[in-house]
Amino acid sequence: MATMPDRFWNEAIETLSPGEVRRLENERLTEQVAYDVATSPFYRAKLDRAGVTADEIRHVEDLARIPFMEKGEVADSQADGTLLGINQCAPLDTIVRIQATGGTTGQPMRIGLTRRDIADYGEVGARALWAMGCRPGDIVFECMNYNLYAGGLSDHLTFETLGAATIPFGVGHSERLLRMMAGLRDPVGIWATPSYAVRLAEVAAQLGIEPRSVGLRRGYFSGEAGLQVPGYRERIQDTWGMVARDQYGTGELGLHSGECEEQNGVHFGGVGIAIAELIDPDSGEVLPFTDGRQGEVVYTSIRRQACPLLRMRSHDLMQVFTEPCPCGRTSFRFRILGRSDDMFIVKGVNVFPLSVQAVLMRLAPRVTGEFRVVIDRPPPIDYPVPLTVEVARDVPTAQHEALAREVATRLQAELNFTAAVTLVGPGTIATEVKTRRVVRTYRGEVVQ
CATH class of the missing domain: 3.30.300.30 (ANL, C-terminal domain)
Known part of the structure; x- marks a missing residue:
């Protein structure tokens, strides 16, 4: 749904004022919590134990009354062979895709998606990719893992939602990838982890291929925070002669957040899809979203049918920026400082x-x-x-x-x-x- 002029993928959402965002969040939060409680014994019990009813959760600030949930709770509930576990809210005959998180901190967690969930995932991804400079007609090699994980199939379809000509290459076969890229007349882009760009350059050196001759001119990178390390982005750009842009996302909800041309943090892409709270990782206290504030981000679904999440701790530590961005997007920006469980x-x-x-x-x-x-x-x-x-x-x-x-x-x-x-x-x-x-x-x- 690209708008003209082509600064935004979805101008109506990406330029909402803070007050308009909060009204949208409150409206959808009320609907989501009512849905969660009506369809999930787990969520009913969660609110009962907290002494809260669904009717009392009407504003973002009310979320503080609900205990946090952990990814491990869902993964543990699947350990006995249950397909989706405690937070499944939609019947299986409406769930058309099942993917998994990467499991970097433990057992991978299976996640179901309905057709509407998939459409929302593609919408949020397209917002981020558009901010990163991807456009319809761009050729992109998708080099993430298609084996269960969101970075493969689901992220591939975000490029298709935007209109990019997307090649489902996957992981491995680096020599074949280099030769295929070099054999094309048109410049190409890549969707990968930033460390893979480093690895691919090493493979090129072993083959006697000059990386800049391959024609790889745009890099859309995610899965690692390497581009935020001073010198790492510059090294990748200089090696390949490309423009490298950063994206943050979560396998559980998508929430793709892309870096615009200003390179002053990634823009939160989940407006209208999820609520992000900032908390003190030690005390759990909710922190105000003020410019420069640091904390752990906690996510709540507000438009998810199959497997919604209610105050899920991400363990991602971030610094948020709320001052206006010259690009015109009004969502908060952030940079990842690390993960509390990687520390x-x-x-x-x-x-x-x-x-x-x-x-x-x-x-x-x-x-x-x-x-x-x-x-x-x-x-x-x-x-x-x-x-x-x-x-x-x-x-x-x-x-x-x-x-x-x-x-x-x-x-x-x-x-x-x-x-x-x-x-x-x-x-x-x-x-x-x-x-x-x-x-x-x-x-x-x-x-x-």
Whole structure:
């Protein structure tokens, strides 16, 4: 439903005033909670235990009366073979798609969608992609995982909703992908994780292909927060000669949020589809949406039929921006600071993967910026943290030991923790799939 002039995909929604957004949220919240309680024993019991009736939830502020829910609750309810679990609200004969979250913090969670849910998913995705510069007729290679996960089929269809010529390539077969791109006369784009752009450049180098000759001119990146690390975006853009744009999304609700040309945070794309609350991750206290505020985001569906979510903690820590954006979109903007469940604590110091990556990027081009932390025993972490770091191809082996010491010294000076650094060759960590930065093997997590 692109509007003219072509600054917005859905101008009516993307330029609502704050007051208009709140009225829309309140109206749809009232309808959604009534629906949830009428169709789900889980949600009825949840409100009963809180001493709240559906009729009392009429405004966004009323949500604070309802306890949070966790993704693990839904995943656990599916462990006995139940297809969709405790938050299924629509009958199975109206559910036409089942996908799963990525399971980066535990068991993947299955999610059902009705036809209207799928249409909403495509609408929100198109808003984000339009902000990122994608247009009808653009050629885009979709290089996310089509095996169950939203980044594949469902995200593919957001490009189709917008009108892009979308090629369902998937993950793996990087050599074939490069040769196919290079064999086309027209410039192309890619939908992938940012670390895959790094990996793909390494494969090109191994094949003797100059990345800029491939014709990859636009990158639509999601699944990782790498583009928010100073130097990482620039490295990808310089390597490929492309424009790289960032997108945030959630497998549970979609909520695609795209970065406009101003590059001053991603625009929340879920207006009218979900409510975002900001909370203190420790106390659970609701925080005001004021410019620069930091907190954990909590999501509530307000237009979901199959598997709605009611105050689901995301564990994504973000900083929000509410000052007007020159692009004209009026939704709040944000940048991801990290995940509370990716954070690890070393002798009382909170360490986030994005902070580690930022330190490594200041050592580029000698290191690629790719890394992995493997924690093999439960807390406390009172020992040097095992850290594997990719070294650039042209760094002589004789210099590796000194470089590893330099990495450790920088991390100690800037982040105040001690690391046991091991250097590995380029392409060892960055792969075709989402790169997992922190792996806790003592929990049964597996290094991919």
